[in-house]
Amino acid sequence: MMLTKFAVKNYRGFKQRIEWDLSNPSSYEFNTFAIKDGIIKNGIIYGPNGSGKTNLGLAVFDIVNHLSQKWKKPDYYMNFVYAGKPNSPVEFEYTFKFNDQSIEYRYSKNSIGALTSEALSVDGCMIFSRRDDAFEIDDKQFPMEDATRKNLMVNANRVSIVNFLLTSYPLAEDNCLMALHHFVNSMLWFKHLDTREFIGLETNITLIxxxxxxxxxxxxxxxxxxxxxxxxxxxxxxxxxxxxxxxxxxxxxxxxxxxxxxGTQSLMLLYFWIKRMNEASFVFIDEFDAFYHFKLAFEVCKQLFSLNCQVFTSSHNTYLMTNDLLRPDCNFIVSDNKIKPLSECTDKELRFGHNIEKLFRGDAFQV
Incomplete structure (x- = not known):
């Protein structure tokens, strides 16, 4: 399974809906390792201070908070909702590719992180949907008694319907819910700035x-x-x-x-997680190179992008914005509540020989 698209609205600094699309890579013939099964596997996210790089990474990992028992960020729900609309829900949309299936999972949460709606569909066909005290489900896959249906419709304890189905029905290993469960339990977000923080993959804090x-x-x-x-x-x-x-x-x-x-202690943390990433599905490292020399950051990226899972980082280091490391459709810019790859930020045809860092510094890319 791979994440192909993510969107969120009313989350922290994102007043409007912001969508991150990984399903539409360009046809570059270099650095093809960064694309897997037609989906962007590796990338670096750039943007000015306050543009939303950290918030985007945290938003992607919101799903861990209600579908996984792995480690969670204790202060995650502080300032959870966009300050200008504190009473409006935060809306999340995930699209995954599993084998040849497209799985779309949507839900919303209130300001304290409680689920207020939830829906899952596969290839456009509804599996279940709960919103505003209304509940629908595919009865052929998940037959249930009227009392259970009514309880799920009201859902006073805000339990995830996904988790309910996972624990209440015998499912085959190749069922889309099982695939979603495995993917979310294997997600990893971490950073090493003033303090070390992480979300997912582990259940306890480990001394490195x-x-x-x-x-x-x-x-x-x-x-x-x-x-x-x-x-x-x-x-x-x-x-x-x-x-x-x-x-x-x-x-x-x-x-x-x-x-x-x-910087070396930061490398020690990175080493620990790399040893665990053979179990990971999706990794986001926030400002991974904050303490690295620019050449060291390049070497670390080569290590990270050689892994089999989806790996993305955020950075201010434009030395990494080179076709020697990635490709224009794998370098993203966050700005003005939008995120786009460099390949979509210019009308210019970008080739391997172009110095895209120089073009970036010359304001050639407009989000």
Missing amino acids: DTFIIQNNLADDFADFINKVSEQSFQFVTPNINDNALLCTIDGAVVVFNQIAST
């Missing part, structure tokens, strides 16, 4: 030193740091019960986290 030690990854971590940043660290072989990585500097043994730079 402990993870590396218990999985015997100290040497592998050293190789990773050297490959992406050309830094060399010699780690002391840890004991299984140790809780901190130690390294040697000119014969002296020191705690790694006490001498690692902010």
Whole structure:
């Protein structure tokens, strides 16, 4: 399953509906790894401060809050609704591709994050719909008693109909609801700025030193740091019960986290998540390169985009806006409540040899 389209309205800074379409890549013949099954698999989102890069990433992960038991951001519902319309619902729309099926999942929430409506359709055919105390469902797939139907119509406890169906009916592994369940439970959002935060994939907070030690990854971590940043660290072989990585500097043994730079500690966090991303379906890293040298950011992107799952990042680093890394339809600009790929922001035909960073700095792209 892959996410092909997302839209949200009345969410935080998005007063109007904003749509992010991943289903319409261009026909570029270079960097084809960034496209999978006709869907954009990798991308970088740019935009001025306050344009909505972070909010867009968080909005995509709203679905984790009611369909998954994985880790959630504790303050997620603070300032959840656009300030100018506090009594209007926040509306979410997701479109997924599963095998040859198109799954559309829509729902809305009030200011405290409670579901107020919910609907699911497959290839345009309704599976269920609940809105304004009205409830419809495909009786052939999900037969139910009148009492159950009435309870779901009122839905006083705001339970997700998707979760109810998942737990109340025996479903085949290839059922679209099972596919949706697996996808959402494997989504991952994270950042490392002043504090480390994440949404999804894990159920508990894990100490990264402990993870590396218990999985015997100290040497592998050293190789990773050297490959992406050309830094060399010699780690002391840890004991299984140790809780901190130690390294040697000119014969002296020191705690790694006490001498690692902010950027290197950020790489440590990235290393931890990369080791988990073989389980991931969709990854969004917010300002992943905030502490990286521009060349380091490039190398990290190469690592991320080689993974099998959908991976997107936000960044201010236009050094990454190059056809040596991605392609114009995989570089997105957020501005004025819109998000578009570079390929749709100009009438100019963009080719591999074009310096798109120079074009961007020259205001050649208009959202």
